[in-house]
Amino acid sequence: MNQPPASIDAIAEALQAQAYLPSRELATAAFLALRLSRPLLLEGAPGTGKTAIAAALAAALQRPLIRLQCYEGLDLAAAAYEWNYARQMLEIRLAQAAEHQRTADELFARRFLIERPLLQALTTQPAPVLLIDELDRADAPFEAFLLEFLADYQITIPELGTITATAPPLVILTSNRSREIHDAVKRRCLYHWLDFPDAARELAIVRARLPQIDQRLAGQVVAFVQGLRQLDLYKLPGLAETLDWSRALVELNAVSLDPATVQSTLGVLLKYQDDIARVQGSEAARLLAEMREVVRA
Numbered sequence: 001m002n003q004p005p006a007s008i009d010a011i012a013e014a015l016q017a018q019a020y021l022p023s024r025e026l027a028t029a030a031f032l033a034l035r036l037s038r039p040l041l042l043e044g045a046p047g048t049g050k051t052a053i054a055a056a057l058a059a060a061l062q063r064p065l066i067r068l069q070c071y072e073g074l075d076l077a078a079a080a081y082e083w084n085y086a087r088q089m090l091e092i093r094l095a096q097a098a099e100h101q102r103t104a105d106e107l108f109a110r111r112f113l114i115e116r117p118l119l120q121a122l123t124t125q126p127a128p129v130l131l132i133d134e135l136d137r138a139d140a141p142f143e144a145f146l147l148e149f150l151a152d153y154q155i156t157i158p159e160l161g162t163i164t165a166t167a168p169p170l171v172i173l174t175s176n177r178s179r180e181i182h183d184a185v186k187r188r189c190l191y192h193w194l195d196f197p198d199a200a201r202e203l204a205i206v207r208a209r210l211p212q213i214d215q216r217l218a219g220q221v222v223a224f225v226q227g228l229r230q231l232d233l234y235k236l237p238g239l240a241e242t243l244d245w246s247r248a249l250v251e252l253n254a255v256s257l258d259p260a261t262v263q264s265t266l267g268v269l270l271k272y273q274d275d276i277a278r279v280q281g282s283e284a285a286r287l288l289a290e291m292r293e294v295v296r297a
Helices: 008-016 024-036 050-061 085-097 117-123 142-152 183-187 199-209 215-228 239-251 259-269 273-279 282-296
Strands: 040-044 065-069 081-083 113-115 129-133 154-157 161-164 170-175 190-194
Touching: 008 024, 008 050, 024 040, 024 050, 024 170, 024 190, 040 050, 050 065, 050 129, 050 170, 065 117, 113 117, 117 129, 117 154, 117 161, 142 154, 142 183, 199 215, 199 239, 215 239, 215 259, 215 282, 239 259, 259 273, 259 282, 273 282
Parallel strands: 040 170, 040 190, 065 129, 129 170
Antiparallel strands: 081 113, 154 161
C-alpha cells in the first residue's frame, strides 16, 4: 500500500490484514494522523496494543519502522544525532600529517554525523513510521527536544543547520502514564486512549493471532481474563498477557481450563506474587465458575 488509505474503513482493513484489530475510534485516530500529518499520542495501560499498532501500520503501509525506546537519562545524542568525534580526530591527524589545516566547516560536514532514530525518521525514504515508545519513562526535560521535531518535522543542528523531512514520517508516541506528558507535547499531537478490549473484540484478536487455538478454549481464556480485570489487582493483565497465556495453553495442549491448569500457569497472566496469591485457590475457582456461565450463555 504505497498511498495512505482513502478511508477509515480502508485503514481498519489494512490493520486487520496484519492481525491487528483496531476499534473504530483507534482506526479513526490513525486515519487522521496520516491525512493531517500529525503525530499520534497513545496512552493506556501496559499491554493494550499501543506499541503493536506502530509495527502493524508500518507493515500495512509498506514503510520502514524506526523505534526510539525511551528510558531515564535519554538525551539528544542517543535520540537524534551525535558527531563522530573519533572520525573527526582521525581526519585532523591525517590533515596534520599532510600539512593541511582542516576548517570547522570541513570537520562538521554531514559525513561525520551519526544519525539516531529522530534524525533517521527525517532522512529515510520512503517516509517511515517512527515509534517513540514509553515517552513517560524519559525525563521530563527530554520532551523539550521533541517540540521542534513534532511541530515541523525538523531538527536544528547548530554546526550544520536545519534538517527537514521531505515527506513527514508517521509518528506514534506511547505512554503508560507513569507520569503526565507535558501539555506542549500533547498540543502537537492527536490523542487516543487505549483501554482493555471488550470480550468480543478480545476473542476476535485471540483468534486472529492464534488461528490454531481451540475455539472453545479461546472463549474460556477471554472470559477468565475479563473476570480477572474486575478484581482489585496491582497489575491487571493486558491483551499481551491474554495472547501469551493463550500461546502457553496451546503449547501445553490444553483443550479447556481447569483448576490445575490455571494454578500452574497463573505466572503467565499475573506478574506480581501478591496478585497470584490473591487469585489462587477459591478466587480462581469462582472465576472458573463464572467463566463457564459466560461461555454457556
